[in-house]
Amino acid sequence: xxxxxxxxxxxxxxxxxxxxxxxxxxxxxxxxxxxxxxxxxxxxxxxxxxxxxxxxxxxxxxxxxxxxxxxxxxxxxxxxxxxxxxxxxxxxxxxxxxxxxxxxxxxxxxxxxxxxxxxxxxxxxxxxxxxxxxxxxxxxxxxxxxxxxxxxxxxxxxxxxxxxxxxxxxxxxxxxxxxxxxxxxxxxxxxxxxxxxxxxxxxxxxxxxxxxxxxxxx
Amino acid sequence: xxxxxxxxxxxxxxxxxxxxxxxxxxxxxxxxxxxxxxxxxxxxxxxxxxxxxxxxxxxxxxxxxxxxxxxxxxxxxxxxxxxxxxxxxxxxxxxxxxxxxxxxxxxxxxxxxxxxxxxxxxxxxxxxxxxxxxxxxxxxxxxxxxxxxxxxxxxxxxxxxxxxxxxxxxxxxxxxxxxxxxxxxxxxxxxxxxxxxxxxxxxxxxxxxxxxxxxxxxxxxxxxxxxxxxxxxxxxxxxxxxxxxxxxxxxxxxxxxxxxxxxxxxxxxxxxxxxxxxxxxxxxxxxxxxxxxxxxxxxxxxxxxxxxxxxxxxxxxxxxxxxxxxxxxxxxxxxxxxxxxxxxxxxxxxxxxxxxxxxxxxxxxxxxxxxxxxxxxxxxxxxxxxxxxxxxxxxxxxxxxxxxxxxxxxxxxxxxxxxxxxxxxxxxxxxxxxxxxxxxxxxxxxxxxxxxxxxxxxxxxxxxxxxxxxxxxxxxxxxxxxxxxxxxxxxxxxxxxxxxxxxx
Numbered sequence: 001x002x003x004x005x006x007x008x009x010x011x012x013x014x015x016x017x018x019x020x021x022x023x024x025x026x027x028x029x030x031x032x033x034x035x036x037x038x039x040x041x042x043x044x045x046x047x048x049x050x051x052x053x054x055x056x057x058x059x060x061x062x063x064x065x066x067x068x069x070x071x072x073x074x075x076x077x078x079x080x081x082x083x084x085x086x087x088x089x090x091x092x093x094x095x096x097x098x099x100x101x102x103x104x105x106x107x108x109x110x111x112x113x114x115x116x117x118x119x120x121x122x123x124x125x126x127x128x129x130x131x132x133x134x135x136x137x138x139x140x141x142x143x144x145x146x147x148x149x150x151x152x153x154x155x156x157x158x159x160x161x162x163x164x165x166x167x168x169x170x171x172x173x174x175x176x177x178x179x180x181x182x183x184x185x186x187x188x189x190x191x192x193x194x195x196x197x198x199x200x201x202x203x204x205x206x207x208x209x210x211x212x213x214x215x216x217x218x
Numbered sequence: 219x220x221x222x223x224x225x226x227x228x229x230x231x232x233x234x235x236x237x238x239x240x241x242x243x244x245x246x247x248x249x250x251x252x253x254x255x256x257x258x259x260x261x262x263x264x265x266x267x268x269x270x271x272x273x274x275x276x277x278x279x280x281x282x283x284x285x286x287x288x289x290x291x292x293x294x295x296x297x298x299x300x301x302x303x304x305x306x307x308x309x310x311x312x313x314x315x316x317x318x319x320x321x322x323x324x325x326x327x328x329x330x331x332x333x334x335x336x337x338x339x340x341x342x343x344x345x346x347x348x349x350x351x352x353x354x355x356x357x358x359x360x361x362x363x364x365x366x367x368x369x370x371x372x373x374x375x376x377x378x379x380x381x382x383x384x385x386x387x388x389x390x391x392x393x394x395x396x397x398x399x400x401x402x403x404x405x406x407x408x409x410x411x412x413x414x415x416x417x418x419x420x421x422x423x424x425x426x427x428x429x430x431x432x433x434x435x436x437x438x439x440x441x442x443x444x445x446x447x448x449x450x451x452x453x454x455x456x457x458x459x460x461x462x463x464x465x466x467x468x469x470x471x472x473x474x475x476x477x478x479x480x481x482x483x484x485x486x487x488x489x490x491x492x493x494x495x496x497x498x499x500x501x502x503x504x505x506x507x508x509x510x511x512x513x514x515x516x517x518x519x520x521x522x523x524x525x526x527x528x529x530x531x532x533x534x535x536x537x538x539x540x541x542x543x544x545x546x547x548x549x550x551x552x553x554x555x556x557x558x559x560x561x562x563x564x565x566x567x568x569x570x571x572x573x574x575x576x577x578x579x580x581x582x583x584x585x586x587x588x589x590x591x592x593x594x595x596x597x598x599x600x601x602x603x604x605x606x607x608x609x610x611x612x613x614x615x616x617x618x619x620x621x622x623x624x625x626x627x628x629x630x631x632x633x634x635x636x637x638x639x640x641x642x643x644x645x646x647x648x649x650x651x652x653x654x655x656x657x658x659x660x661x662x663x664x665x666x667x668x669x670x671x672x673x674x675x676x677x678x679x680x681x682x683x684x685x686x687x688x689x690x691x692x693x694x695x696x697x698x699x700x701x702x703x704x705x706x707x708x709x710x711x712x713x714x715x716x717x718x719x720x721x722x
Contacts, residue, residue, distance in 0.1 A: 009585050014578040015565045021420040022332040023367050031565045034321040040365035062372055064363055067340045067415050102365035104417060106564060107320045150583055190592035195585045202581045210576030
């Protein structure tokens, strides 16, 4: 974030590594500034009978906090991420299987949910699962004056009046998921969505470049 | 842990890889026929069930046996040193250890080959245990994340997990490597509780070594907030006010694992996951760089000779010295970078030249005209209807906003909708009691009509009454639900019911 002289916002330094883990079918480490999430993915694999769906794959998401046991906070985010993934994964191609995504928080320095979403998407890409579109997570903040900030640090998140996180699809920049904290007007919400859609372009370019680099010698 | 058991075929392949290498090293002409026999048999074993596998096994074993029995102990020892493993290591080789630190204090990732453990230390002020009023509390928690292997289930205390946690506690807490007395703030009132969380991220064998390294590295890296005590008042300082203080660590115990095969004939240092699955016994020795043994544990029910244990402890001494050196260098490096204000954290630990890694510098996003864009969307959208200005008060204690929307339950077809509208047009406005009455009347008339068409004379209505004794409510309910259906289908249904009754 941080306001540039031009009045625009910025995304922090992004880094990612595709396939850092040996055991999972797909894995990715995603870093936004100092926020870092590791995603490991198994699937399509055998599914428990109790969770079996006869017409599509069961998507499970597990978010593991760094310290302590997962609580309600993690469960809530798991659901948000799961619904987003379900919306893009072509689960009907793998009925009666399970796709489980495990996200491990490595460090939280703001925009954690957005980072989780990005890591999950890169993990899905690394696993080579068929998807309708890609998605990315963008976090926006609104400060007391109503100025929009993108990809906040933990400190900026704490000072902000409202924190909004969106999942944006790569097809027509559609909004797949949104969650907000704090108060904002309808106009501000629309402005944040517009800003998130702009930022998503940069993130999708980042996805493209990293995958291109990985397969540059294949 | 519920690991999928190795098939006989796999097990044989692994053991043979160890054994064949030995034979090939001794006399080269022997292996080719052996090898072809092995490859020829393998598929038949794969297809055969577990029961049939054993008779097939014997010729293979018979062929190998002379090679094994002819070797004298001295020769086995020399061969063992020439023995190579599936991943190309020698039997005493340790995999590469890589340590990287996070941006926070007390956060590290240790990679032992492809086994990866994340460690994080956190602290909290708590009241001490009653019998240890002047000692801080150390808490270890190793978690086998389902990310590490598909067999690990979240939140389940498997046997393996309990064993690993216990061993870790013995290695780090019971060896008194952390000065717990220095963690006391006010005796009997406030002490520091140090919590070490370890997450296994990727399981490729030898979890305990990786976890013990991660735990001690995270503890060495950790800084707790400074406190001052004035009388009974405890002041906690933020990192900005006063520099956080490191823990006082006496020594660094590190575990080294040894896998034994075939009743201790073969010994491998730092077994990988595949080797762990076929090993007969495991010996874990925890030692510090002063060559003091902190913990020793043998599991798997294998009888070890005295000189085997001694040899293992000698190897441990060498490995621990190497690893301690590495840890100190890594810690020193991180300290220097932080001091000079350079970049640190996990982003720096990803090598730039790695083909699977990619980095992007801080990217500005143009958000100048988002306001116009938002305005456009809002103007395009329908203006919000403002009909619910006043809440309606139907009767005391109730409130209603707006008139409610049209019921969109079920997907009614045109004809049904018309029908329903006909039926409902007057009902909707009338009060509850009236509705009930009309409902009843409709019902009666309908059933009477049915009676006319089907010759089942007298007692249809009585029967309904008997079946549904709570007359009024039930009847209205059947009526309203019946209205949703097509009238023809209702008739058919009634007919069926009647036929059924007629058969009684």
